[in-house]
Amino acid sequence: MLLQPEAGLLFWMFLSFGIVFAVLAKFGFPIITxxxxxxxxxxxxxxxxxxxxxKQLAHIKExxxxxxxxxxxxxxxxxxxAESTRTRIINESKELARAEGLKELEELRKQxxxxxxxxxxxxxxxxxxxxxxxxxxxxxxxLNSNTExxxxxxxxxxxxxxxxx
Amino acid sequence: xxxxLKYIFVLVCLFVMGSTSSYASSEEHSSEGEKSxxxxxxxxDHLADSYQWHITTWGDHPIVVSLPVIVKGxxxxxxxxxxxxxxxxxxxxxxFYIAQxxxxxxxxxxxxxxxxxxxPWDISITKNAFALLVCSIITLVLIMSxxxxxxxxxxxxxxxxxxxxxxxxxxxxMSVNDDIIKPCVGKNYKKFAPYLLxxxxxxxxxxxxxxxxxxxxxxxxxxxxxxxxxxxxxxxxIVNIFGTKEYWKEVFWPEVPTxxxxxxxxIEIVGxxxxxxxxxxxxxxxxxxxxxxxxxLVCLIFLTVKLGVAINSSMTVVSVVLTIFISFVEILVxxxxxxxxxxxxxxxxxxxxxEPHHAKKHE
Numbered sequence: 001m002l003l004q005p006e007a008g009l010l011f012w013m014f015l016s017f018g019i020v021f022a023v024l025a026k027f028g029f030p031i032i033t034x035x036x037x038x039x040x041x042x043x044x045x046x047x048x049x050x051x052x053x054x055k056q057l058a059h060i061k062e063x064x065x066x067x068x069x070x071x072x073x074x075x076x077x078x079x080x081x082a083e084s085t086r087t088r089i090i091n092e093s094k095e096l097a098r099a100e101g102l103k104e105l106e107e108l109r110k111q112x113x114x115x116x117x118x119x120x121x122x123x124x125x126x127x128x129x130x131x132x133x134x135x136x137x138x139x140x141x142x143l144n145s146n147t148e149x150x151x152x153x154x155x156x157x158x159x160x161x162x163x164x165x
Numbered sequence: 166x167x168x169x170l171k172y173i174f175v176l177v178c179l180f181v182m183g184s185t186s187s188y189a190s191s192e193e194h195s196s197e198g199e200k201s202x203x204x205x206x207x208x209x210d211h212l213a214d215s216y217q218w219h220i221t222t223w224g225d226h227p228i229v230v231s232l233p234v235i236v237k238g239x240x241x242x243x244x245x246x247x248x249x250x251x252x253x254x255x256x257x258x259x260x261f262y263i264a265q266x267x268x269x270x271x272x273x274x275x276x277x278x279x280x281x282x283x284x285p286w287d288i289s290i291t292k293n294a295f296a297l298l299v300c301s302i303i304t305l306v307l308i309m310s311x312x313x314x315x316x317x318x319x320x321x322x323x324x325x326x327x328x329x330x331x332x333x334x335x336x337x338x339m340s341v342n343d344d345i346i347k348p349c350v351g352k353n354y355k356k357f358a359p360y361l362l363x364x365x366x367x368x369x370x371x372x373x374x375x376x377x378x379x380x381x382x383x384x385x386x387x388x389x390x391x392x393x394x395x396x397x398x399x400x401x402x403i404v405n406i407f408g409t410k411e412y413w414k415e416v417f418w419p420e421v422p423t424x425x426x427x428x429x430x431x432i433e434i435v436g437x438x439x440x441x442x443x444x445x446x447x448x449x450x451x452x453x454x455x456x457x458x459x460x461x462l463v464c465l466i467f468l469t470v471k472l473g474v475a476i477n478s479s480m481t482v483v484s485v486v487l488t489i490f491i492s493f494v495e496i497l498v499x500x501x502x503x504x505x506x507x508x509x510x511x512x513x514x515x516x517x518x519x520e521p522h523h524a525k526k527h528e
Binding site for chain 1: 209213214235287288289294297298301305308315319324325326342355360362389394395396453
């Protein structure tokens, strides 16, 4: 009994399965599988794009790092250069200043020497003047003794020295 | 964990009480009629098709859903009427009546001019046909709701992933698509995926519906040979319509030594039909067996009534536990049978897509 297919049920089964199959095969499963496949493709694409972007980012990072490193190197070099330039300039200016100072000193010395000579000349002239003056006075006073004369001269010289200085 | 165990215990107790009380009521009104329970009759009766859907018997009053009868009599043409007209098989209506014995036992028959009992054209919506229609609608609604979600929410440019139930359905559909259909059919699988997916979900939903013992489920739809016959026919037709030239060559002119050909060709031709035949029998027998086991285990309760209260109650517990266990196994079987039917259909379709690559190698 169980092994005999019933015509009525065959008919209904054929009908219902046929309709279910027709509807689902047209409007059901293809849409679902297509959408899921589209989504998978989209995800794949997005992943690839992300990977590519990551790669590019890494590349850019590498580049920027290289740039940074070179910049740092440059900076160090520049600093070193500046340092050396500075010390050089300082040294040079020191040297120059010393030379200048020496020259000035020399000049000063020369001038001093000149002035000294001038002064000496002046003193000499004054001494001569004084001597002449003194001699005049001595002559005018008509001195008696030699010792008196000498003391007088000394005193006069002292006086003139004091007044000179 | 402890609370879960308690819950299970309470559930089992409820089951036991429920079944014993229903036994009590059935015992009451069957004690007048037959004395002993005919288990074979009972199980076959449950598995067979009927014109009415017997839900339960309340006291003496059977609660029944009468289904429409559609018959074409010898002279009376097409008739559509409710099965309630038969008054549970006791009376005839318009010359049609339900045979109580003979070849057509339980079926609508009429008398022809010479007085012989004949079977009219009968496309009544029987219990199985009704369950079939319900399950078809469920399948349609289920899959179409998923498809609609995609149509509404997802485009190829900005696809979206569904959540919740639709996400689950997507996973289910794609697992069948990717794990069964794709590897079994081969590179042409897209053409056949809709058919195979429909088959899978149709069988799976019918199997599961057969396990739910509440109206309008619980019919043995996929355990009915007419249903599996149609499914197998669909596979047979699709396999052979889309079979390649190479496939037909392998059937009618297989590459074997000439003296083997007279043997091989009939075998191959028979093989064309045995493959779907095996599909039909496998599904039918598995589901039928599962339902029979459940029914048999439930009958255990009623069979042990006469052996005393102690044995009866202990057997009741055993029966309920076993029934629950078998029901879980049946859920597995529901999936496995749908899986196997789909997979084998896919394999047969894949075999029919044979390409002539090894033929060329031979030349």
